[in-house]
Amino acid sequence: MIAAARRAGSVEVLAVLLVALVVLRNPLAGLLTAAGLETWTTVFVSVLVQAVPFLVFGVVLSAVIAVYVPRSFWAKALPRHPALAVPAASVAGVVLPGCECGSVPIAGALIRRGVTPAAALAFLLAAPAVNPIVLTATAVAFPANPEMVVARAAASLLAAMAMGWLWLRLGRADWIKLPHRPDLDEMSRGQAFWAATRHDVMHAGGFLVLGAAAAATINVAVPDRWLQTLAGHAVLSVLALAALAVLLSICSEADAFVAASLSQFSLTSRLVFLVVGPMVDLKLIAMQTGVFGRGFSARFAPATFAAAVLAALGVAAVAL
Amino acid sequence: MNRQAQGVILLLLGGAIVKAGITDLSLRYVKEGLRPFLVAAGLLLVAAAVMTLWYDLRPARATAASSPSPQDGDDHHHEPRVGWLLLLPVLGLLLVAPPALGSDAAGRSGSVLAAAPSDAVYPALPPGDPVPVSLLDYASRAVFDEGRTLRDRTVRLTGFVAPGRDGQPMLVRMVLSCCAADGRPIKVALTGDVPSGLPPDTWVHADGTWVARTAADEINQAAVPYLEVRSWQRITAPRQQYE
Numbered sequence: 001m002i003a004a005a006r007r008a009g010s011v012e013v014l015a016v017l018l019v020a021l022v023v024l025r026n027p028l029a030g031l032l033t034a035a036g037l038e039t040w041t042t043v044f045v046s047v048l049v050q051a052v053p054f055l056v057f058g059v060v061l062s063a064v065i066a067v068y069v070p071r072s073f074w075a076k077a078l079p080r081h082p083a084l085a086v087p088a089a090s091v092a093g094v095v096l097p098g099c100e101c102g103s104v105p106i107a108g109a110l111i112r113r114g115v116t117p118a119a120a121l122a123f124l125l126a127a128p129a130v131n132p133i134v135l136t137a138t139a140v141a142f143p144a145n146p147e148m149v150v151a152r153a154a155a156s157l158l159a160a161m162a163m164g165w166l167w168l169r170l171g172r173a174d175w176i177k178l179p180h181r182p183d184l185d186e187m188s189r190g191q192a193f194w195a196a197t198r199h200d201v202m203h204a205g206g207f208l209v210l211g212a213a214a215a216a217t218i219n220v221a222v223p224d225r226w227l228q229t230l231a232g233h234a235v236l237s238v239l240a241l242a243a244l245a246v247l248l249s250i251c252s253e254a255d256a257f258v259a260a261s262l263s264q265f266s267l268t269s270r271l272v273f274l275v276v277g278p279m280v281d282l283k284l285i286a287m288q289t290g291v292f293g294r295g296f297s298a299r300f301a302p303a304t305f306a307a308a309v310l311a312a313l314g315v316a317a318v319a320l
Numbered sequence: 321m322n323r324q325a326q327g328v329i330l331l332l333l334g335g336a337i338v339k340a341g342i343t344d345l346s347l348r349y350v351k352e353g354l355r356p357f358l359v360a361a362g363l364l365l366v367a368a369a370v371m372t373l374w375y376d377l378r379p380a381r382a383t384a385a386s387s388p389s390p391q392d393g394d395d396h397h398h399e400p401r402v403g404w405l406l407l408l409p410v411l412g413l414l415l416v417a418p419p420a421l422g423s424d425a426a427g428r429s430g431s432v433l434a435a436a437p438s439d440a441v442y443p444a445l446p447p448g449d450p451v452p453v454s455l456l457d458y459a460s461r462a463v464f465d466e467g468r469t470l471r472d473r474t475v476r477l478t479g480f481v482a483p484g485r486d487g488q489p490m491l492v493r494m495v496l497s498c499c500a501a502d503g504r505p506i507k508v509a510l511t512g513d514v515p516s517g518l519p520p521d522t523w524v525h526a527d528g529t530w531v532a533r534t535a536a537d538e539i540n541q542a543a544v545p546y547l548e549v550r551s552w553q554r555i556t557a558p559r560q561q562y563e
Contacts (some may be wrong), residue, residue: 010325017407018332018460025415035424045412046349046500052337052409053354056361141497184419201368202326205333206402209409218503222537224429250502257497258504264540290402 034167036220044216049280050251051101051208053282057142058102059204062109063196067189074115082116086164089119090157093127100128100252100278101208101287105200108178108291117176122164128252128278129156138274141256145267148256148274151312151319154274159311163304175300179203207290213285218282222247231264238269242309245277252278268316275312280305321403327357327372329406334365336413346415347560348420350499365451423482423520426492426505430540433459433506442469450476450527455493455506462530462545470530476509477547478558481515481522485538489515491526491547496562506563509535513547526552 078085096103107124111117128134130153142148181199184192222244230240241262250258254278259270280301288297321329340346341358350358412418433456442465445451451474453461461469477491481506484490493511494503511531515524528549535544 011328014325014328019413021411029551038418039421039424041412041416041418042349042425043501045409045416045418047360048409048412049337049340049346049349050354050501052333053357053361056364056365057357060364137497162503190371191375194368194375197364197368198323198326198330198372201330201333201365202321202403202406206405207403210402211406215501220428228430228540248501251498253498255502258502 009218013263014206040216040220043219044212045066047212047215047249047283048209050308051212052205054102054251055105055205056201057207059105059197059200061102062105063193065106065109065113066196067193069113071114074110078115078119082118082168083165085093085116085119086122086168087161089115089123090126090130090160090164093123093130093160094132096127100281100284101126101204104284104287104291105204107271108200109196111176112178117173118164121167121300122160125163126157126160127274129153129160134252134256134278137253138256141260145320147319148267150183151271151315152256152274154319155271155308155311155315156278158309158315159251159275159279159304162307162311163300166303166307175293175296177295179291182242196221203290204287207286209285211249211281211286214282214286217292218247218249227262228264231262234266237265238272238313239251241265241269241273242276242305245273246305248277251280267320268313271316271320272309272312276305276308279308280293321401323372323376326403327369327376329403329410330365330369330372332410332414333406334362334367334369336362336410337365338362338527340413345417347481348500350416351496351562352560365480369440374454389493420557421494421503422480423492425494425500425503426482426507428539429504431459431507431537431542431544432456432504433463433494433542440464444469445473445475450474452478452563455479455491455508456495458530458547459506459508459543463534463543467530467545474501474527474529474550475547477526477528478523478555479508479526480520480557480561481518481524482507482520484509489518490544491524494561503562507518507537507544509544509546510525510549511546513551514549515552515554518554523555523557524552525555 079088103124107120110120110123135149135153137144138152139149182198183195187195205241227240227244230236245255248258257272262270262273285297285301288300337358341355341362346355346358440460442461445453451473455477458470458475458477461467479487479491479493482492489510491508492505495506496503510526512528515526518524526547526549528547531546531548533546535546536542537544
């Protein structure tokens with residue numbers, strides 16, 4: 001009875017909220033006319049519009065993995081030994097054309113289906129950076145420096161594999177807390193597929209909204225001028241662009257163009273930007289917190305940040 | 321949040337994304353090439369909403385038989401509350417629909433014209449008097465090719481007006497590579513018959529000629545070429561506001 005009353009509650013709250021929004025539409029739109037706020041709203045909406053297709057396709061693919069791909073498939077597809085499964089999963093990222101929003105739910109689904117977390121995490125980190133679309137975009141953005149494409153792919157793979165192996169050594173299974181999901185095993189396949197899709201869109205999507213709001217805030221609040229004063233400094237420029245990659249949360253298909261426009265910065269610091277961005281950013285941290293739990297993302301994000309910066313610097317020393 | 325409320329939110333989100341995809345609304349935020357993917361993703365969301373509501377509103381026989389109600393309550397307890405936030409993009413797309421980036425964003429970033437592609441070739445401009453040229457093309461030809469292909473031609477640039485360093489209006493267009501979060505301005509400074517007295521974000525055609533003069537963007541020191549304006553005309557914003 002109580003449950004039934006509560007259940008009626010959220011639909012009613014939603015209905016009241018929607019009516020209020022429609023009635024208050026004009027005053028609400030009026031509030032947003034201040035120039036800075038308007039820019040914020042545009043950036044916020046556009047980050048979401050750009051990310052939603054990738055989120056939805058990632059979620060649907062992960063629902064397919066959860067419902068239609070048998071557990072035994074992964075045991076056969078990946079090398080038995082976890083230390084070998086890590087590089088195999090990293091390289092497999094090549095086949096997933098998309099940006100990072102889609103790979104988070106997919107990695108979650110892989111772990112649920114019994115793939116060793118180290119391999120799933122290596123896939124999560126590598127896929128958004130090494131797929132053909134992103135590498136082509138990088139080549140187009142840096143026509144004078146084709147070595148950037150090779151350096152980006154190499155550094156991203158290196159960082160992803162390093163994180164996978166680090167997880168094998170230090171990672172603890174109880175850090176990953178996958179959210180409670182309706183028990184799919186009791187349902188028909190069709191019902192399970194749609195239940196998994198609904199749950200993941202609501203969950204990862206909600207965190208994506210948080211990340212988009214943070215990214216829009218940084219986009220409007222951090223003046224370009226601050227960056228320019230850092231560009232001349234070898235160490236500071238690397239740290240500045242690494243931090244910027246985290247804060248801006250630009251999708252991996254576009255970040256090469258932004259890096260190209262930061263032309264006062266050294267190629268090394270821009271490579272750091274390109275390697276860190278698809279692996280750690282506000283949007284991803286929010287989504288990883290949602291999909292894997294807070295205890296996981298609090299450890300994983302800083303470690304990935306360090307691995308990405310080091311891998312990029314190492315590759316830059318050799319290739320650039 | 322229960323499953324029915326989730327279904328309604330998915331329906332609204334999917335509807336908003338489909339609407340953005342089939343109308344020109346999405347052009348304010350993303351590249352045109354994303355439109356088919358927006359429509360497909362929106363339809364998938366609508367399908368997920370319909371299936372959610374269908375399974376939930378179906379006579380309870382199937383669910384009641386297999387799962388007792390306490391488990392149902394427990395399930396309900398764990399449903400993601402963060403999903404409520406998905407109402408914000410719905411609100412943003414359907415009710416607020418913020419405009420494309422304009423002079424405010426242009427004033428925050430340095431001009432995008434940073435480095436010349438080493439192998440760039442600048443073919444002669446097509447015939448036409450004035451010949452329509454994009455701001456990015458004009459600026460690249462002016463700065464990296466020293467205006468060779470622009471001499472003795474009258475060009476027509478289309479952009480919006482934004483206040484420049486010395487109070488003189490500049491002609492600006494935002495350049496997107498993916499979505500508005502990576503939007504960067506391309507700026508052209510104006511001399512001659514400068515469109516004055518226009519509020520920022522007013523769209524104009526400016527017909528004029530190349531002059532051998534550049535300024536430095538005060539934010540990132542990128543070169544900003546000049547256009548000597550012969551005449552200008554106020555226009556409505558084009559369908560595709562980005563370059």
